[in-house]
Amino acid sequence: xxxxxxxxxxxxxxxxxxxxxxxxxxxxxxxxxxxxxxxxxxxxxxxxxxxxxxxxxxxxxxxxxxxxxxxxxxxxxxxxxxxxxxxxxxxxxxxxxxxxxxxxxxxxxxxxxxxxxxxxxxxxxxxxxxxxxxxxxx
Numbered sequence: 001x002x003x004x005x006x007x008x009x010x011x012x013x014x015x016x017x018x019x020x021x022x023x024x025x026x027x028x029x030x031x032x033x034x035x036x037x038x039x040x041x042x043x044x045x046x047x048x049x050x051x052x053x054x055x056x057x058x059x060x061x062x063x064x065x066x067x068x069x070x071x072x073x074x075x076x077x078x079x080x081x082x083x084x085x086x087x088x089x090x091x092x093x094x095x096x097x098x099x100x101x102x103x104x105x106x107x108x109x110x111x112x113x114x115x116x117x118x119x120x121x122x123x124x125x126x127x128x129x130x131x132x133x134x135x136x137x138x
Contacts, residue, residue: 001055004048004089005130007096007122008059008079010035013045014122016130017052022137025130027123028052035075038082049087057089060096060129094133096125103128 005025007014013031018024028048033041048054059080062072069077080091103124112120 002052003056003058003130003134004052004054005058005094005126005133006060006079006083007125007129008076009122010075012122013041014124014126015048016123016126017048017054018130018134022134025127025134027120027127030119030122038079038086042086045083046087049089055089057083057087057091058094058130058133059083059091060125061093062096065097092133094129096129 002020003018003022005014005016005018011032011034013033015028015031016025017028019026031041031044033044057080059076061076062070064070064073076093080093083089084091103121106124
């Protein structure tokens with residue numbers, strides 16, 4: 001069974017998938033959604049979970065730099081709880097501090113244009129979230 005990594009924002013959700021062994025994370029897509037209406041994410045996520053035989057989810061958990069949980073962290077906790085209830089997945093929150101900045105740095109180093117970076121940054125952050133979780137389990 002595979003794991004899905006999610007970088008959840010207000011307007012987009014970056015999605016990554018693990019290989020069957022749980023060793024590596026690959027970027028899959030970036031989903032546009034409305035955080036005020038979880039139904040906007042339900043069917044696209046349902047398809048990914050079904051098509052990739054997903055059994056666990058790793059949701060990025062953006063803590064403040066001092067370790068406290070702010071509004072974005074609370075939103076991630078709420079989304080993770082919804083995932084568990086809606087899709088019956090084991091869900092893990094993973095500290096994602098600085099993953100978006102690290103993803104941006106990787107894309108800058110690869111000389112990716114600003115326009116292209118904007119399209120893939122959330123997917124790349126999801127890869128970093130999921131890979132961090134997978135590495136911690138080996």
